[in-house]
Amino acid sequence: MNVLVTGGAGFIGSNFVFHMLKEHPTYRIVCLDALTYAGNLSTLEPVMENPSFRFVKGDITDRDLIDKLFEEEKFDFIVNFAAESHVDRSIEDPGIFLKTNILGTQVLMDASRKYGVKRFHQVSTDEVYGDLPLDRPDLFFTEETPIHTSSPYSASKASADLLVQAYHRTFKLPITISRCSNNYGPYHFPEKLIPLMISRALNDESLPVYGKGENVRDWLYVEDHCTAIDLILHKGKDGEVYNIGGHNEKTNLEVVKTILKELGKPESLITFVKDRAGHDMRYAIDPSKTRRDLGWEPTTLFDEGIKMTIKWYLDNRDWWENILSGDYADYYETMYGDR
Ligand code: NAD
Ligand code: TDX
Known part of the structure; x- marks a missing residue:
């Protein structure tokens, strides 16, 4: 099998590249990544x-490059992680989110149609369902929950999902979509909540919590996301959407306090700052379909996963300090500049 992994120099994509090379040693894995600010090739150094x-x-919106690559490689599976992924940046400057997340997906699907693939898998997010109220803990997102987006980021991901479903219905492109909750683990870019708080706490810097810190996110250890996508690729049904999540709901304040406790740092580092515009209150995934149809089970509970993640950031200071200093970009x- 020849598998194209787009966005494989980012957080989840790199973990997926490692997962696939380990679990499927006979497969060829091709990573295509534009190395934006969020892509870090040093992450892939071991492979x-x-x-x-x-x-x-390369850029997924570059039609000529994509066409050439597909002609050359004759891919079986496409797994599209490549995206602009940070909600706050989408509020500052939505344009690039629309270009990469929507048009990039279209370019990849056009090539998938032209050259024929066994499966085009779109990596999507629980954010396409909008948010749930804090006072209704009985409510969860299922695959049938209507799309209802809040940020330019989630609107761009939802637009891509609709386009992927349209390519399935109209052109019979064999697709699947997964919608996962918040990931955490190794190689998470230190602009996102968990790695930002770990790196700042280690430097005794203030920890900016938006609003009152009451917003709830449903955290999944990144390897559990990778095992789910692997299963969907091999056993998922064409045209289907699969929710991925492990029922690990926490308020942001709970997460930040857990990190401080683990690091032995004082809660006085917490600073409440202006809330994110349009801030979603609660995400909560119902993953029953993925469990029932594919036998997927998450294996890492939050209490264990957050300890493993903090240890990784302690053991790999060079990785995130290079990012903070900007050196990783070179x-x-x-x-490999001459390749
Ligand atoms: P990330 O920002 O860490 O990585 C994105 C990668 O895509 C980077 O390596 C970047 O260089 C690359 N990229 C960006 N634009 C590109 C382009 N035009 N062409 C080629 N490569 C490009 O993101 P992540 O957190 O690893 O998320 C990966 C995917 O998973 C995204 O599609 C995101 O929407 C989705 N997702 C993320 C989470 C999460 O919690 N992080 C949860 C659910 C879904
Ligand atoms: O400094 C911060 N302070 C803070 O309180 C940051 C960066 C975040 N937050 C809050 C906002 C959110 O409620 O923490 C929560 C998590 O924020 P992010 O790490 O930015 O993630 P989120 O907005 O939930 O989106 C993530 O999960 C879904 C990913 O970035 C998306 O790509 C994915 O689709």
């Missing part, structure tokens, strides 16, 4: 010389 792996620097040119 760069692996004969089953190829890295291609890595590709220094190491």
Whole structure:
């Protein structure tokens, strides 16, 4: 099998590349990534010389490049992680979110149609369902919950989902979509809540909690997301949407306090700051369909996963300090600029 993983130099994509090379040693894994501010090629260093792996620097919106790559590689599976992923940035500047997340998905699907693939898998998010009220803990997002977006980011991901479903209905493109809750774990870019709080607490810097910190997110350890996508690729039904989540709901304040406790840092570091515009209150995934139809089970509880994650950030200070200093951006040119 020849698998294209787009966005594989980012957080979840890189974890998925490692997962696939380990679990399917006979497969060829090609990673296509534009190395935006969120892509970090040093993350993929351990596999760069692996004969089953190829890295291609390129943009999913670049039709000529995508066409050439598909013609050359004859992919079986496409897994599309490539996206602009940070909600706050989408509020500052929505344009690039629409270009990458919607038009990029279209370019990849056009090539998938032209060259024929066994499966085009779109990695989507629980944010397409909007949010749930805090006083209704009985409510969860199912695959039937209507799309109802809040931020330019979630609107762009939802638009892509609709386009993917349209390509299935109209062109019979064999697709699947997964909608996952908030991920955490190794290689998470330190602009997102958990790695931001770990890196700032380690430097004794203030921890900016939006609003009152009451918003609830449903956290899933990244490897559990990877095992779900692997199962969907191999056993999922064409045209289906699968929710992924592990019922690990926490308020942001709970998460930040847990990190401080684990690091032995004082709660006085917490600073309440202006709330995010349009801030979703609660996300909560009902993953019953994925469990029932594919036998997927998450294996890492939050209490255990957050300890593993904090240990990873302590053991890999170079990785995030390089990001904070901006040095990571030169890595590709220094190491592979002549490829
Ligand atoms: P990330 O920002 O860490 O990584 C995104 C990667 O995509 C980066 O390596 C970046 O260089 C690459 N990229 C961006 N624009 C590109 C383009 N035009 N062409 C090629 N590559 C490009 O994101 P992440 O957190 O790993 O998320 C990956 C996917 O999973 C996204 O589609 C996101 O919407 C989805 N998702 C994320 C979460 C989460 O909690 N992080 C949860 C559910 C779904
Ligand atoms: O400094 C902060 N302070 C704060 O209180 C940051 C960065 C975030 N927050 C809050 C906002 C959210 O309620 O923490 C929560 C988590 O924020 P993010 O890490 O930005 O994630 P979120 O907005 O929930 O979106 C994430 O999950 C769904 C990913 O970034 C998306 O790509 C994914 O689709």
